[in-house]
Amino acid sequence: MARGGINKALVQKARQAILARGEHPSIDAVRVELGNTGSKTTIHRYLKELEEAEQGRGAAPVPLSSQLANLVAHLADQLQEEAQAAVAQEREQLAHERRDYLERIRQAESRSQQLETQCAGLIEQLQGAQQTLEQEQQQRQQAAVENARLLQANRDQEARLEDREGQVRSLEEKHQHARDALEHYRQASKEQREQEQRRHEAQVQQLQLELRQLQQALMVKQDELTQLNRDNAHLLTEARQLQKDQHAQQQLLAQKNQVLEAAQAALSGAQCSNEALEQRCSSLQNDVAQLREAASIQAQQAQSLQERLIEATTQLKLLGHVPLANVDGANDT
Known part of the structure; x- marks a missing residue:
């Protein structure tokens, strides 16, 4: 051709x-x-x-x-x-x-696939953040339960401490009554000192022995009271530490919520971009039809x-x- x-x-x-x-x-x-x-x-x-x-130039002219x-x-x-x-x-x-x-x-289809992959990754991150948030909420609930348990234990210790203080007051009253009785006995024994000197000395020794026993019992009760005060202080310290931990957990939860909101915003942007690419792809298909x-x-x-x-x-x-x-x-x- x-x-x-x-x-x-x-x-x-x-x-x-x-x-x-x-x-x-x-x-x-x-x-x-x-x-x-x-x-x-x-x-x-x-x-x-x-x-x-x-060749035909010398011959007849061409018609x-x-x-x-x-x-x-x-x-x-x-x-x-x-x-x-x-x-x-x-x-x-x-x-x-x-x-x-x-x-x-x-190229538009490749870009759309890339955006779908990014969208799937963002969805996975969002799911991971939601799982982390659920775990944080569970930990927060467990911490609240533990805090309530410790507060109840503190109240129980305070009740026991009040009971021990009542017992100490009762022992002090008994001790005061014993002293009053001893003083009354001394007054009475002065009148009968000569007749009942030996019996009086025996009774005084007996009373002194009881007094020492009461004093020892009082010292033991005071030691128990001191130990209870220490236990109460330790429980108060643990309660304050738990409150600090709870506050830190709340701050961490707020940060997780911010990250979750940012991920949701990024996901919305990716969806908008995907819709724009789909519109562009439709326009290109129309152009191909026109061609x-x-x-x-x-x-x-x-x-x-x-x-x-x-x-x-x-x-x-x-x-x-x-x-x-x-x-x-x-x-x-």
């Missing part, structure tokens, strides 16, 4: 240039001279016509009808070549645009040109001026 712009005049000019250099005007040489354009069949036909024309037929055949060949070149160029441009839009669609319609219209135009060319060739055949060999060569090109 010859390309657009190849005609008999160009072949003749290339042949003359080759002859001027003293070379043989073969088909390949002429095609190289023309810039590697045109089919070898067309070049061969033109060279044959030029050689026949040179005008033959020249007109040759000119019409050349014009038909050139018209067909130009139409085919235009159709090929339009098809190549359409294929290039189609590849471009397909590449854009592929397909344009390609269909151009194909119809090319078909119309082909039909016009066939119609022109048919008319030339009906006129009876176009040689059958020339028409067959035009169809080959």
